[in-house]
Amino acid sequence: MEDLLLKKLCHLHQTSSKSDDIIKSLITCRALICSSAVSESSLTFVSTSILHFIEHGRGQYLPFAIKLFSDLVIPNPSYSPPLIDLCSSLISTDNHQAEALSALLTIARSGGEGKLLVKSVLKEDLVLSLAGSRVVSVRSQLLRLLFFVFLHGQETRAAEDDRDHAVLRVFFGLTADLYPTVRSLALDGLVLLCKKWSVGCDVGVELLHDDDVFVRLSAVRLVSGLTQLRLETTPASDRGKFSDSQFLKLCPLARDMDVRVRVEVLLSLEKIKLVSEIVLLQTLTKKIMKVEHYGIPISCAAGVFLQGLEDEYHEVRRAACFSLGGFVNLYAKFSSGALDLLMDMLNDDSDAVQLQALQTLLQMAKNNDLIAQESHMHMFLGTLTNIKAQIRNAARKVIRFTGLRNLDLFRQSVNALLRNMEEYREDAKDILSTIFCIGKTHGGLATRITNERYPEIEQPGPEEFKLGRPRVLGLLVLGISSSLSNEKLTHTFPEKIFLYALPLLGRISPSLEEFISRDDLLSFLCNCAGLPFAEETESPSKDLQPVAALTASAIKQTLKRVSEVWKMMKTRSSRPPVKALRACREQLEMFDQNVCDEDFTGALIFCIEYIHVLELVAEIWEQMQPKDLLIIRTNKLDLLLKKLEKYLGRLRFLSLGLTEKEETHLLELSLLQCALSLSAFGSTEATQINIKIKSLLTRLEQLTAREKPNSYSWSTHIVDFPDLLTLEDLDVRRGLRARKSELRARVVDREFPLAFVPGLPVGIPLDITLQNICDSDSVWLRMTGGGATQYGFLSVDRFGGSHLGRSLAVDLPFYATPRVPFLLRVVVCLECPSGDLTGTKSQHGPRRETVDLSQEVEIYLEEVGKSRSWC
Amino acid sequence: MAIECLVLGAGQMVGKSCVVVTVAGKRIMFDCGMHMGYADARSFPDFSLITRADEGGFDSAISCVIITHFHLDHIGALPYFTEVCGYSGPIFMTYPTKALAPLMLEDYRKVKDQRGDEEKFTSDHIIKCMDKVTTVDIKQTVHVGEDIQICAYYAGHVLGAAMFHVKVGDASMVYTGDYNMTPDRHLGAAQINHLALDLLITESTYATTVRDSKYAREREFLKVVHKCIYRGGKVLIPAFALGRAQELCILLDDYWERMNLKVPIYFSAGLTIQSNMYYKTFIGWTSQKIKDSSAIKNAFDFKHVCSFKPSMIHDPGPCVLFATPGMLTGGFSVEVFKHWAPSEKNLVTLPGYCLAGTLGHKLMSGKATTVDLDKDTRIDVRCQIHQLSFSPHTDAKGIMDMVGYLSPKHVILVHGEKPKMAALKGRIESELSIPCWFPANGETVIIPTAQWVKIEASNALLNSHNNSNLHDFSTQNMLLPTQGETVVEGFIMMEKGKKAKAVHKDELLASLSLEENKVHFAYCCPVKVQSLEQMATKELSAGTLAGMELDEQWLVLLFMKLKENIHSTSVVMGSDHLSIGSFKIYRCLKDKCCHRVGKLADPEEPRAYFCCSWTKEDEKLAWRVLSIIKD
Secondary structure (H helix, E strand, C coil), X not given: CHHHHHHHCHHHHCCCCCHHHHHHHHHHHHHHHHCCCCCHHXXXXXXXXXXXXXXXXXXXXXXXXXXXXXXHHCCCHHHHHHHHHHHHHHHHCCCCHHHHHHHHHHHHHXXXXXXXXXXXXXXXXXXXXXXXXXXXXXXXXXXXXHHHHHHCCCCCCCCCCCHHHHHHHHHHHHHHCCCHHHHHHHHHHHHXXXXXXXXXXCCCCHHHHCCCHHHHHHHHHHHHHHXXXXXXXXXXXXXHHHHHHHHHHHHHHHHCCCHHHHHHHHHHHHHCCCCCHHHHHHHCCCCCCCCEECCEECHHHCCHHHHHHCCCCHHHHHHHHHHHHCCCCCCHHHHHHHHHHHHHHCCCCCHHHHHHHHHHHXXXXXXXXXXXXXXXXXXXXXXXXXXXXXXXXXXXHHHHHCECCCHHHHHHHHHHHHHHHHHCHHXXXXXXXXXXXXXXXXXXXXXXXXXXXXXXXXXXXXXXXXXXXXXXXXXXXXXXXHHHHCHHHHHHCCCHHHHHHHHHHHHHHHHHCCCCCHHHHHHHHHHHHCXXXXXXXXXCCCCCCHHHHHHHHHHHHHHHHHHHHHHHHHHHCCCCCHHHHHHHHHHHHCCCCCCCCHHHHHHHHHHHHHHHHHHHHHHHHHHHCCHHHCCCCCCCHHHHHHHHHHHHHHHHHHEECCCHHHHHHHHHHHXXXXXXXXXXXXXXXXXXXXXXXXHHHHHHHHHHHHHCCCCCCHHHHCCCCCCCCCHHHCCCCCCCEECEEEEEECCCCCCCCEEECCCCCEEEEEEEEEECCCCCCEEEEEEEECCEEEEEEECHHHCEECCCCEEEEEEEEECCCCCCCEEEEEEEEEECCCCCECCCCCCCCCCECEEECCCCEEEEEEECCHHHHCC | CEEXXXXXXXXXXXXXXXEEEEECCXXXXXXXXXXXXXXXXXXXXXHHHCCCCHHHHHHHHCCEEECCCCCHHHHCCHHHHHHHCCCCCCEEEEHHHHHHHHHHHHHHHHHHHHHCCCCCCCHHHHHHHHHCEEEECECCEEEECCCEEEEEEECCCCCCCEEEEEEECCEEEEECCCCCCCCCCCCCCCCCCCCCCCEEEEECCCCCCCCCCHHHHHHHHHHHHXXXXXXXXXXXXXXXXXXXXXXXXXXXXXXXXXXXXXXXXXXXXXXXXXXXXXXXXXXXXXCHHHHHHCCCXXXXXXXXXXXXXXXXXXXXXXXXXXXXXXXXXXHHHHHHHHHHCCCCCCEEEEECCCCCCCHHHHHHHCCCCEEECCCCCEEECCCEEEEEXXXXXXXXXXXXXXXXXXXXXXXXXXXXXXXXXXXXXHHHHHHCCCCEECCCCCCEEEEECCCCCCEEECHHHHHCCECHHHHCCCCCCCCCCCCCCCECCCEEECCCCCCEEEECHHHHHHHHCCCCCCCEEEEEEEEEHHHHHXXXXXXXXXXXXXXXXXXXXXXXXXXXXXXXXXXXXCEEECCCEEEECCXXXXXXXXXXXXXXXXXCCCCCCCEEEEEEEEEHHXXXXXXXXXXXXXX
């Protein structure tokens, strides 16, 4: 069969063949090429036949023959050299240049060596002469070929190539071509070209108003691409102005009559970061704000997002929802305006738009920007009852993170969720989990609602068994959530709630899996209900107390979130997410540190303080940004830096069981703090800071020398933000402990101040407990009052108990009593064994720097005799 | 050439839209509406202002009439104009307009009839008038006679509303009629192409108003309706049959579907159901969403909507009812209102605007506790009243966007209030730098148009388009913005009776059927034999010239010399001549050559003559070669 077919190819070799025969032969060739069972030799014969035909054949069939040959090359790249030779000879003549270029493109795409071979054919002269070709298809094919060969898949600038300049010339030159296809292709190429060579330029702006839709599309892509590129090279002080001007250039196109252009513009707008608030606010209203901004009228931005959201086409509305997401976390005022619009989009008739709106809302909620208003609630909670499961799911996700300001909003949400339980039983698991989540974050409100609704849970009589009702289930979960978040709240409920929940454990526990395991829940419920918990149910997590288990999962989730936030800040170079970090910290702070297992307390404290440090870093960074980026100075920079230093010290010296990696990271952060202080305070404290840097470096080198013999390359590290410690895998059970102390004055009542005789020492009665302090630690008591500071050494031996917990009741003398009543501040502090030497020469006091172990306690002192006079 | 624009109606007012435009002797009438506020002659445009061409009447005066949509203020005077005034020329409108217009006209006539007012036209007139109508589709170009081209574009506003692009010769204009730039649920936004326009005549109902998002209003509406039915109340929505009823119904039907609500929505029988049929038929004229989903489900087949029987007024349980007429002026909606108003649970949703004197207006103007329907009926109004404004006209931002997008050379505003139009005119002139007018009724604006001569360009010329950027490209200006100018060189040929044509220089001769003539320069150049001989002896000794004739020898010598001096490979040696480009050198053996100029040299001195010829392009080269030869 194959031979029979091969024989038919003879017409290709004869110059006098008829047209019909030639067509048949060519069709036969195609059949052979397409067949997978053709032998290698036959293919070779086919290729030589076609080649022969092209070289000697008649012009009218040449395009087909060339196409055929290039199709042959796709599965068999070994045939590309003859085709390349053929193409290069065809290109040098005036005929069939376009076909030849298209064949070259096929070769380049066939992979392997193809691309390199084609690249070798494209000489500089050839490229330029082809670009000046009169035939439009040659120009467009050339652009496609150059695009693929020189730009595709090469994001960064490869080795210097002589032809690069010619390629750039061609792409630039052809942006002014008469034909829209060529213009569009050239613009598309320029985007990559400029990225590859990191050159930024202002092309494309005038083509934004081209008559052809595709040229406009390409121009929009180019302008947004170049904007991103140039933002990186623009000095920080000009960035705001530059991105505003680019943003405003794109805005008029958001009212284009073509849907594709509108979508592209809205998506491109999202990519321009750092747009001023005033410009963004203008995009939310059609009413023109009479503001001149950097000398550019902002009226063209009027209602861009609003009209995008009102668009007839769901693609545009969806793009607008998506695009809003890029800006919602930037400014509070814009955010609340966008929130109103997004909430309205939940009433859209397209599911895709609703989902995207929910997605954007989720983004806002995660950043703590979603504060629900009364006016939103109807539409927002309405989505919970949407007929589409996907939308219901997305809506519940948003609710989990929504800030519900008052009892009314919280009640509405809980009611909606409870109704939801009844209407969509298939969603029960997710709904319960959502109720648990909002109950946990709004502990107090949840308690009030549960107590309010208690009669619903209460069984009225044996004949009416209500417990199985989904509504009741929801209420029980709400009660459990609030008491799990804070054990103190447990006592505000009737015990019966927990008792009722016990038989429903099987239905409740699957929903709460991500927060607490079934056994832990059981033991918690038994505990609260006052039942003995059967210890036989041995399980791997048995040693975890329920609250602790909850803590563990919360810590994990929060840390994950923190690292996401940090990553976002590093990559997007947007406003530091102080708010988001604060939200994370607050979430962890809600856990009662005292009820947890010792192990967890350590981890919890560590995490809270660590996030606090990150928060400070972010805040400092924000302060150090150029001022035109609308930053409101709330805290003084120096105060923040001091605060950061203090917190870093606490983290470093009070945490026991830090790994080397963690310590290194903390040291790096300290170095960063020093560097920032140097730049902020300048020479005033330079010597002191330098000493600190030196000691930090010594410690760092000690640490890294153990791992790697090479010395620590610190210089590169403190220039930029340090990478975040991979806290996700922080093992909360591995024994991270915090040194801690509690200090209590036995007489601390302002009504009855302590009496003293001026000039004579006065004994201060104190109860001190120490945790995780070993015998070798030196603990001091710092007393500050009446303008004097006095240290008292607390010998650890005098304390009773083990290193896990020691306590002591002691009367410590304060010597420098002034002549007037005064306030004495007392705090227990730890002398850091590896800390820096302090400059103070005082004999009675720590020689190295100290960190506070306890909260400061204030004690009021009054002169003897006077103290009682007014009582 | 100029465009003469005579405004017969809707000049500095809203109502009786009618604009007559004259270009190059062709006269086109846009819209032929009536004013609903007047019952006398003022209700119709003053057709007498149209200059009639002798006895031919309106037929010869007006080339065609274009109607944008079926509202009475745009079509109300048409039967009068055709049947009473006697115009019988072509009338253009879209399919839905033609379908719905008779309903509207008939409805109006009936009302007039009931009131006992004087009838301006009869039912027969309406039918006969509609027979003369030619229908057009969106983006369909229609030719009227030789010179007029009409093309309709989608305008939103109401079902079948269109904007018309009219070209008379080279003059090009758009008359928008009423349009909406913000899409509704049931109708799309206006859409038009980039057109090169001399004149844009646009409506300006909301010349200064900027509307905020309609979503907030919709949200409020859905909230009150949902709350009402949740508590078991009944919702009455008095609405006009076309437009608002469908819009709200789609909104509710969609909400019902999503929220999985089971409460019935009713349409009171009559026009509403009938008009829904029209919407179903003309589904292609509705919004994108409805068009997209029409294959699966016709959006006007409302899933939750059923028709309402008067006996159901007292049925228990919640429901939503759409009832005509819109402003509670009487009829069924008032009948229902009578029964439902006393209950606190119920809700009445009124449109944003109610005429003074109607029940709707009374309810809106204050919290009325009792309403006297007539002498005997007094109703306690305890139900809730909710207002939902809904306008299918574009706002100021939309007008500016439209004008900005089309960028015409001139703008005329109609269909608006005078002070607001003045404000808008100011904005158009200052922000967009486009001259703008808002003539009053009966005024004429004359707009100059530049005479454009269209020329055809040959393919060769287009292909030859020379990319200036590519050629002027050098490293220095590499990163400058592109110039955006493309240079094409060619010739413009203008012949009597034919269109002007631009051709490429190569085609010029062929198209003129002329042969190419070239100017040749010729000069017979004397060379001293002496110097040649000196050279010859030198070469002879080298043996290169052996066996050559004298003439040949001299040419060879010259060849060698030129080669030495010009350093070019372009010097070619022919059998009897040398050539460098177009420069050719022959040995001249004539005694008297006509190309020998200048004074005759000393006859004693032996000279050899070389005849040289060249074309203009090689002039510089020629002089260089000649100087070499002479040496």
